[in-house]
Amino acid sequence: MMSQELLADKKVSGDDRRGLLFDTADWDFQTIQRTYDAIEDIALNDLGLSVYPNQVEIISSEQMLDAYCSVGMPVMYTHWSFGKRFVAEEAMYRKGYRGLAYEIVINSNPCISYCMEENTMAMQTLVVAHAAFGHNHFFKNNYLFQQWTCAEAILDYFEFAKRYIAECEERHGLRAVEDTLDAAHAVMDQSVFRYRRPSKLKVGEIERRQKERRQHEERTFQDLWRTVPQAKQSKETDEDQKQLEARKAQLKLPEENLLYFIEKQSPVLEPWQREIIRIVRSIAQYFYPQKQTKLMNEGCATFVHYYIVNELYDRGMISEGTLLEILHSHCNVVFQPEFDDPRYSGINPYALGFAMMQDIKRICEQPDAEDREWFPDIAGNNDWRGTLKSIWANYRDESFVNQFLSPRLIRQFKLFVVSDKSADDFVRIDAIHDEAGYRKVRADLAASYDITLGEPDIQIADVDFRGNRELVLRQTVREGVQVDQSDCTEIIKHLRHLWGYDVSLEGISSEDGSSIFKVTTDEAGDQS
């Protein structure tokens, strides 16, 4: 349906095939290069995008599976969990339950896009426009990526991580490295700086410093020291209390980045374990902006590919058949099943993102009275290119939805808010797509993209260095949404492995400060 409509207002270009970039489904490198150049012309000179240099790589389906399973990175250290994902994904793929992604794009400089060799030429066109220009522009210009990731250094860093972990496996055994990695992976999501800017990655520097440290240790190793009796710890007096307070302040507690704290303060870790933890949290930090901009990133890329392929068609550079094939894939990607559809699994970021970008373009060009009321600053400014680019640069999903979701789209998606309270045995419809509900729907949808609300807020609250050195974690429980208990014991056991002493996790209500739950690795504490 959609594609027919879209075609209807195209001028008929006739049978003039001389200007076509390609007219077969097969691709070769010259054709891709030629098409790339045509796309680049539109992207840079028409849309005015600013991108990292592109590196388009053709890979086989098996390599795609590989890339998939190691979080999409071209180089990644080895870990069993990636193997597990591979076994599962491969089984799904072989049985035909799931297709593979057409592309993967990496936020690096140069920006690497992977294209599958199975893609037809039409699909390669789509993929190049989508990944090499859409995502690429977003990576380069969005403030989150600019501030939090180093596109220049990331590939080298992964290379270093892979090499370093392989080295550790050789030096300290698979098992020891695996235990450390398992434990670190468990709290990866809670190991990012949300407010403080992390230091730049300097791979050579890290490696050199790390090596020096090890060499120094090896040079100065003296077994005799082990046999010298340790000085007894002095009895703590009241005066020490003050020192302890000072020390706690020195530790800068509470700390939101769990692995950072453990890396710096754990009493038991070996230097190489600290480095591994550092690697894991650096990777978590690298992916943190992506989590916050899924909707915008995909919306931007989908909008860009849609504009570019239509422009290619208008310029007579691709045939009607090619356009139809591309639109067919496009429509599959932006399909949003309704909530009672068995295929429904939340709001499709491609669908909502693309719809919002298109809607903003419409508001800039042909606003109606409602738009002028809701978006006075952009309605009818006739500069949708500039407007979109500034949005892509300065917003993340949450603020983007809060600012730019129009009543028209709320009606189009028929959005409604369901309020679910665990105490009630019913759910309530709080707002629907009507005059009274627009703002509530928009605010709630925006909140659902706020990952500080979507992920448990767990911080390190205290370390009792005087006594048993127990590491105390605290979840601030908002709206009674506590952390899922089933994994908790497992995770704090992992943390205990890294910390060396007991670890406990307590849920504290954000409303009245009361304790909601408590788990601990201390067996005795468990029973009492």
Next chain:
Amino acid sequence: MAHLIDRRPNPREKSLGNRQRFLRRSREEIKRAVDKAVNERNISDAGNGGSISIPSRGITEPRFRLSPQHGNRQRVTPGNKEFVSGDTIAKPPSGGGGSGKDASDSGEGEDDFVFSLSRSEFLDILFDDLELPDLIKSSLKDTTVSEPRRAGYSNDGTTPNLNVLRTMRNSIGRRLALNKGGTARLKELEAEADELCEREDLDISQRTRLAQLYTEIEDLKRRGRRVPFIDPIDIRYNRFERRPVPATKAVMFCLMDVSASMGEHEKDLAKRFFVLLHLFLQRQYERVEIVFIRHTHIAQEVSEEEFFYGRESGGTMVSAALETMLKIQNERYATSDWNAYVAQASDGDNFSSDTVRCVGLLEDTILPACQFYAYIEILTEAEVSRLALAGNPGKELWRGYDALKTKWTNFSSKHVASRADIYPVFRELFARRQQEGHL
């Protein structure tokens, strides 16, 4: 300007290391699952691969997640049709909301991690603690025996495979073709020459004609002789292809003492032995039937279920089982059609008077009529060391059977105390098969 790079020739199997780490990590679990599968399955399909599920406990990656059951939250959902604000909808009874299933599917819930093992992977793991050598493992896994089968003709081959009929057919055809019209012409000319010869009065022209005819006939004959009777291009050989063929059929008698002294452990060992024997026979024969005979002081044919899990108590009289077996063999499995394999598992207890009877039965009727008779005496480790200390070769039945071992090559007996002991019985079985192969 874009860089286009073809990464396809890059080394494959980049994630091999990851996969190996994963398999190593879950090896224990997989092994346990395979063991469980073998115990649950029938002997006849114990060796097939298939999907096994391992508890995801060992391979979960725990992460802090918000509990879907607790607290208050707002969800924004697309596709409203009839709701207006203020509507209330009862929650589904399970409490977790309608998306409970979806959540566990996508969220790596507590479901077991299911994946399928191929037949060969499955057997690998099954054989792992039976300590089978690789050669035997691979031949056990190989279910097909191939045999040359006629498959048309070919232009080359060895002389014994020469197909005379085809060769001659080609030869005739070729000779006919090369002699095209020659034979008819020859006959014609000869008839004309004969006719001229018979006449007395030949004028000069006729005489020259006759001479002409003779030279022409001579020419034709020479031409005919120059066409060889058999040319290398005529020769055809029978072509053979190796096609998998099942040998024939076999019946496997499983005899087991189920008197009170056979416990869970003993039965488990016996079952493993029977499974292996079945796999081995499957490889050799098109059709393998299994007859289960259990005995106390009386013997009866039972289903597999009853065989392993039925409870029966009573004394021990091995000869009863042997007699039942003979009876069944005579009735249903004539020795001309069926290869009989007998596997007897027992803890070795028997009355001495009955042992004599058993040996007699074996020697007179059973051993001459069966391919292989395996007796495994299942002992506990303690019993093994006690026997060794006493310098005693085995228990009652073992001592009785001892004499048979030297006389009959198709008789084998072994003590089995752990899984690893099962293999030697097979080594004998295989060694025997290989000898036969050489004959």
